[in-house]
Amino acid sequence: MRFFFRATVTAFCATALSACATGGRPAADGAGAAPRAKSIYLEGMAALAPSRAPGDRCLASAAALGGKSWKQLVRHASGCAKTGDWKNLELAAQELSRVEINSPWGAYFHSLAAENTGDLPRALWMVELAMKKAPDAGLFHFQKGRLMWKLKNYKAGVEEVGIAARRDPKLVDAHAFLAAVFHRDQEFDKAVGHYEAVLAVDPRHRPGLEGLADIRVAKGEYAKAVELLTEAVAASPPDLRLRVKLAQAHEAVDGNQELALENYRAAREIQGRAGRAPLEIDINEKIKTLEAKVMDAKAGKQAKFDAPPGGASAPRGPAERKGGGK
Secondary structure, eight states, X not given: OOOOOOOXXXXXXXXXXXXXXOOOOOOOOOTTOOOOOOOGGGTTOGGGSGGGOOOOOOOOSHHHHTTOOHHHHHHHHHHHHHHTOHHHHHHHHHHHHHHOTTOSHHHHHHHHHHHHTTOHHHHHHHHHHHHHHOTTOHHHHHHHHHHHHHTTOHHHHHHHHHHHHHHOTTOHHHHHHHHHHHHHTTOHHHXXXXXXXXXXXXXXXXXXXXXXXXXXXXXXXXXXXXXXXHHHHHHOTTOHHHHHHHHHHHHHSTTOXXXXXXXXXXXXXXXXXXXXXXXXSOHHHHHHXXXXXXXXXXXXXXXXXXXXXXXXXXXXXXXXXXXXXX
16 A cells, blocks of 8 residues: 655654755764753743743833843743744844843844844854853754754754753754654654654644654554554644545554544545645545445455354255255
C-alpha cells in the first residue's frame, strides 16, 4: 500500500522558520563548565517560549505602558508578539529597556520586531545583546538559531537551537525544530528523542504527534502510529490529511479494516466540505474496495460459524451412505 505520509519537516519549518535546507549538528554545550548563576530576569519566565506565550492583550499606546513593572511589560510585549503587532511590540521593548536597563527582555523583543519587519542583521544584534545579559537563557539561543537559519547559516542555526534545547529542556519549539531536521535527514532515533521531548511537555502537540507517527510508519510500527494519529486527529478533527493518515495506518494493521473504513468515510465527509483540496488518492475508490473486503471478511466469519464443530461434514442419509444398501 502506498502511504500518504508527507514529510513532517516541511510543516515544522514553515511554522518556525522560513524554509528548510541542509542543517548541521548540535555542538557540545560547555561540558564540564561550572554552572553560572541564573539571571533574576529569567526566573519563572520559561512560559514565554514562542508556542506557549501568554495571551495578555497588547497595549496599544506608549501612554498605556507607563507605570508598569518590567514583568508586566514582558507579559504585554509577549501579547504583542503573539498577535503580530510589531509596531506596539517596539514600543513595549523601548519601555522595557528604559525601565529595566539590565534586563535582557527589551533587546529580545526588539529582536523579534526587527525579524518580522525584515531587518535580520538588527534582529541578530539585538538577540546577541540579550544573550550577553542572560547567557543561560535557552529562549534567546533559540531566537538566534532561527535567525541564523533565515540567514542561511544552517549549521550554526542548528547548533544554537541544540544549545537552546539543552539549556531549557521544556522549550517545545527548540525540540520541534531539531526533531524536524533529524527526521528529514532520516536520523530517526535522534528525531524520536526530540519528538518525545515535545510531547512530554505538550501531549496534544499536533505536529509532534504527526511527526512521530510518520517515523513509526517508516519503521513498520503501524499499531503505534495508530495511537499517535488518533491523538492527533482528536487535537485537530477537521484536518483531512491527518484523517487519511489514520485510515491508512488502520488499514496496515491486520484486522483493522472496519476502523480504516470508518476513518476513510470520515475523511470523505471532511473532503466534501467547501474549499477542501483534492487528495493524491481516491477516497471513494478506497471506500469501495474496503467495503468489499469487510463484506467478504464477515461472510467468511459467518461461514465458519455455520460449519459443524471440528470441521466434520453434515450427517448423510441412508441412501447417501456407501453402497446405497438397505
